[in-house]
Amino acid sequence: MIPLPRSITAFSNPLVKRVRTLRDKKHRRDEGLFLAEGLRILTEALEAGHIPAYVFYASDSAGHPLVRDLVHAVEGAGGEAIETSRDILHKLSGKDNPQTVLGVFAEFATELNAIDRASAGIWIVAQSLRDPGNLGTILRTGDAVGAGGLILVDDCVDPFSVEAVRASMGATFTQAIAQARWPEFVRWLRSGPGQLVGTSLRATHDYLEPAYAAPTFILVGNEAQGLPDAYEAECDLLVRMPMLGKADSLNAAVATAVMAYEVLNQRRRS
């Protein structure tokens, strides 16, 4: 293996070029790697046991104790820590005001069968979710409500896209993330306890009415189409939020959060 430089200042550096391509899904899949930015998120990743394969940090942040911890952890695990410039961090992240650190992590996934559903009272299930910001925001909300993780059903946006990871604010590393087709998910769901709760425009129950049973699986549909009929039919409960205005639906991440906090609040009250 050719030793990598410890300091990179040239845009033409092959590693810079390679890391930059990880903003595309195809390259992420080919390499099994993804990007996460920011000292706070990388520190949270570290605490959750995820050590990046590479960490890039701005020269002017080299003295920060958390940066030093990161560098130490990466080198200890056989990865590479690379001091670089803000310009190169900008090029890697695509952001105008890049964070001072950027990590390259190995992608991971949880098998449905490896999920211990009893470990949390709330699980979130998203079907054909298309917006990476929504996906990341749902992970962030899941962390807040003490959910166990996010199960992505059918063709969802890549949870390891830069936008999704950014919106998750670190929850990418703390929430379990599983992917499954619908029949596989239903088979797994029905192999144990669990209440599947869908939000639907056609529901007759207000979301405050039911007493939710743990583990509650909150099912959220595609941003434009909502849930397919057959998926709604599989739900143990279909509920709706009051909509007092002209619109007939909420943003997917908002609907998930309103629903998840109601489930959490019921548990807090009892």
Added chain:
Amino acid sequence: MIPLPRSITAFSNPLVKRVRTLRDKKHRRDEGLFLAEGLRILTEALEAGHIPAYVFYASDSAGHPLVRDLVHAVEGAGGEAIETSRDILHKLSGKDNPQTVLGVFAEFATELNAIDRASAGIWIVAQSLRDPGNLGTILRTGDAVGAGGLILVDDCVDPFSVEAVRASMGATFTQAIAQARWPEFVRWLRSGPGQLVGTSLRATHDYLEPAYAAPTFILVGNEAQGLPDAYEAECDLLVRMPMLGKADSLNAAVATAVMAYEVLNQRRRS
């Protein structure tokens, strides 16, 4: 005035070029115009009394009754309806799968003093909000909970940006939108009834504890910094949502929605 063509197929058409520039804030401000896409959003705008100055529609959608209604309304109001191609709609909107209609609207704003605070039980106040998706999503949630409108305090992102209008799903046209500096807002707020409720990491009250008084002004801070100390000090109530995970905050649009639904739910129960 040079009559505009009723059908445009050339990318080089001056009107196409001009409308395309409205994706930039500078040009929106110079022209006092903004873009909104989609038959559903334009129909909602029409119902709310907002008729576009220009409407572009795809040739293959010309027969749709709602498109015909739009064209009729625009021409009746002295505006221009322009039949065009999907390619040009793509160029105008910047979206890969453009909507079949796109409207160019005059910007509007509500003066703080023109707001009738008694007309709604909930108002949302955002301070230095930076993300256009969050801003649009907050408008959409405001519509759903029956809020009167959104008051943008200090330097918020432009509510007429393409991304904000898209995320609002039409609420741009149904919610009042006012802009003010903080001292001006506080002066206006204190000139009448109203409870200012901020969400804060430093709050000691759980958000389910207080009985909220109408009109409730829900104050949400900047995505990265939260609310400045002096702004928190001005609040009648500071509350927090439970955060069970590693993260210490929610996405701004999510926090606003969780808070707004609690206020609405209290009103529904009483």
